[in-house]
Amino acid sequence: MKNNFFKNLLLILVFIFLFLPIIVLIIYSFNSSQMNILFEGFTLKWYKELFNNTDLIESFINTFLVAISSTAISTIIGTISAYGLYKYDFPFKKIINGLIYIPIVIPEIVLGISLLSVYTLMKLELSLMTIILSHIAFSIPFVIVSVRTTLTKETITYEEAARDLGASNYRVFKDIVLPTIMPGVISGATLAFTLSLDDVVISYFTAGPGSNTLPLYIYSMIKTGITPDVNALTSIILIITFIILLSLVIIQSRKIRKEAI
Amino acid sequence: MKKEQSMFKFIFTFPVLVYTFILILLPLLYILFLSFCKSDSYGGIIYTFTLSNYLNIFDITYIKMFIKSSLIAILATFICILISYPFALVLRTKSKHIQNLCTKLIMVPFLTNSLIRTYGWIILLRKNGIINTALINSGIIYTPLSLMYNRIGIIIGMVYTLLPFMLLPVCSSVLEIDNNIIEAAKDLGASKIQVFKNIILPQTLSGVFNGSLMVFMPAIGYFFITDILGGGKIMIIGNLIKNQFLTARNWPFGSAIAIFLIIITIILIKIYKRLGGKMDDLGGF
Numbered sequence: 108m109k110n111n112f113f114k115n116l117l118l119i120l121v122f123i124f125l126f127l128p129i130i131v132l133i134i135y136s137f138n139s140s141q142m143n144i145l146f147e148g149f150t151l152k153w154y155k156e157l158f159n160n161t162d163l164i165e166s167f168i169n170t171f172l173v174a175i176s177s178t179a180i181s182t183i184i185g186t187i188s189a190y191g192l193y194k195y196d197f198p199f200k201k202i203i204n205g206l207i208y209i210p211i212v213i214p215e216i217v218l219g220i221s222l223l224s225v226y227t228l229m230k231l232e233l234s235l236m237t238i239i240l241s242h243i244a245f246s247i248p249f250v251i252v253s254v255r256t257t258l259t260k261e262t263i264t265y266e267e268a269a270r271d272l273g274a275s276n277y278r279v280f281k282d283i284v285l286p287t288i289m290p291g292v293i294s295g296a297t298l299a300f301t302l303s304l305d306d307v308v309i310s311y312f313t314a315g316p317g318s319n320t321l322p323l324y325i326y327s328m329i330k331t332g333i334t335p336d337v338n339a340l341t342s343i344i345l346i347i348t349f350i351i352l353l354s355l356v357i358i359q360s361r362k363i364r365k366e367a368i
Numbered sequence: 369m370k371k372e373q374s375m376f377k378f379i380f381t382f383p384v385l386v387y388t389f390i391l392i393l394l395p396l397l398y399i400l401f402l403s404f405c406k407s408d409s410y411g412g413i414i415y416t417f418t419l420s421n422y423l424n425i426f427d428i429t430y431i432k433m434f435i436k437s438s439l440i441a442i443l444a445t446f447i448c449i450l451i452s453y454p455f456a457l458v459l460r461t462k463s464k465h466i467q468n469l470c471t472k473l474i475m476v477p478f479l480t481n482s483l484i485r486t487y488g489w490i491i492l493l494r495k496n497g498i499i500n501t502a503l504i505n506s507g508i509i510y511t512p513l514s515l516m517y518n519r520i521g522i523i524i525g526m527v528y529t530l531l532p533f534m535l536l537p538v539c540s541s542v543l544e545i546d547n548n549i550i551e552a553a554k555d556l557g558a559s560k561i562q563v564f565k566n567i568i569l570p571q572t573l574s575g576v577f578n579g580s581l582m583v584f585m586p587a588i589g590y591f592f593i594t595d596i597l598g599g600g601k602i603m604i605i606g607n608l609i610k611n612q613f614l615t616a617r618n619w620p621f622g623s624a625i626a627i628f629l630i631i632i633t634i635i636l637i638k639i640y641k642r643l644g645g646k647m648d649d650l651g652g653f
Contacts, residue, residue: 109495114458118470121455125531126475131498134481135491146494172483184383191380203388208647210392212581213633214589215400216606217626220613221395224623227396244391251384274377305478307592308606322381322483329596331485341484348479352472 114130129345136338153339160336165325168338173310175318177242179216182296183249184243189291190284192251193258211243211252218245219312227315233315241313242303249302250295257291297355304348369639395629403623413616421624437604440519441587444526444578447533451527452579455535456542457568471539471609474532482529482605486596489528493521493597517599525593530586534579537649541575574645582650588629605629 157163174318192204210218221240222235231237235286265283274282284290307322314323325337403421406414424430459467478486492498493515500512515521547566553563591606605625612622641647 128485132488136563188384197381207390211411216589219401225395
């Protein structure tokens with residue numbers, strides 16, 4: 108019994124560590140003091156003030172714009188690619204299969220500066236578009252890898268059966284392949300979205316003037332001091348994304364329960 | 369029919385070809401090319417072949433910095449292993465629901481940007497921050513501890529930001545071990561230590577190395593953590609590359625350091641594969 112207590116304590120401590128700075132930020136979003144130093148009293152004014160800070164709101168919208176569009180595009184390209192790499196033989200396939208892992212393993216800063224260099228070479232003006240393109244560049248491999256884990260020998264067997272029965276390529280992909288790889292597609296998309304929201308380094312190098320995203324806005328303010336309306340925004344983001352994730356967990360647990368029955 | 373077939377193949381293979389060549393291979397080849405170029409004093413690039421950028425890396429000041437940066441990254445990796453391993457072993461004893469919930473919860477902090485979370489640590493760690501205030505009020509210490517603007521702050525920041533990258537692969541490798549094997553070993557009289565040494569450790573080694581790779585490599589590049597929690601006094605390789613690209617504007621030298629990091633990554637990947645690690649498991653997501 109006592110042993111169990113310490114085991115649970117360990118799990119709880121790790122999660123406290125992981126969530127500590129977030130909890131602090133949320134608590135301080137209700138702090139009446141302008142400085143994020145001492146907790147002086149409860150207030151909701153920062154949540155009101157937030158909507159007057161147009162720069163902050165703009166960077167918030169940009170961040171989600173980047174995350175949503177890069178997730179959508181990288182999920183589509185990643186899914187198509189995972190299937191293509193799995194099913195077909197084509198020139199350079201071996202090289203591609205090796206290169207795919209590069210964005211996952213190399214330090215983000217290396218990817219950031221090399222993309223920046225290429226944009227400069229191509230005379231692409233740095234903007235929100237270049238951030239989106241860069242996020243697509245590092246998200247696709249994650250989607251490919253997670254879709255690939257759901258492509259098995261069974262998929263091929265079912266595909267062949269369907270084709271023998273006269274199904275078209277399109278029908279085979281839509282009715283056989285897509286439903287089997289769907290869990291991989293969803294987890295790949297979730298991952299792409301999360302990594303995009305979390306990213307600092309790649310956005311830092313590939314953003315242009317006027318294309319503020321949240322991390323860049325905060326970076327520029329960190330030396331002069333961050334106002335509590337940023338905390339308020341953080342709480343709102345966390346609550347929205349937490350609800351999304353929680354519903355995913357609930358759906359997944361239900362599935363496990365169903366499978367158990 | 370034949371035409372439709374090849375059209376289908378084209379749709380599924382062309383995007384990945386374009387993607388890998390334009391967004392992965394081209395950028396890397398271009399910085400490889402830049403690393404052999406000269407730079408003029410105005411930040412421009414002179415297209416003449418030189419090895420001086422690579423020779424510059426071996427300057428004693430840079431070597432010292434590389435060593436310091438690697439030591440910080442190694443320490444952060446090591447602390448992450450020390451946290452993740454017991455965590456995973458405890459999680460093994462829990463029900464499938466709790467395991468699923470916990471592995472999902474590990475990813476939740478990512479949803480708020482890592483820079484915002486690093487800022488949260490400032491509120492906690494600074495001289496008049498929450499931790500110092502709590503310790504002084506409870507009478508444990510009289511003068512505030514220096515928890516940031518030094519190496520301690522950087523290590524806390526690195527461990528905090530990168531811990532999920534260790535937790536996930538370690539958990540997935542520990543949770544994968546077949547319970548029957550452990551039961552069988554116990555039935556045959558193996559002690560707890562023997563079970564750990566002969567079953568759990570060998571089967572999870574590649575998971576631990578996987579996590580180490582995903583912690584160590586970013587930890588030498590995350591310049592924003594040294595900027596914020598190190599107060600800009602301590603530089604890591606990431607800061608040096610950033611400065612070469614944005615402040616000093618010596619892109620060829622910055623590229624040479626980046627190529628150097630890529631070589632280190634390739635060597636570590638080779639070791640990982642030799643340990644039996646699969647490329648698709650990297651990151652453990």
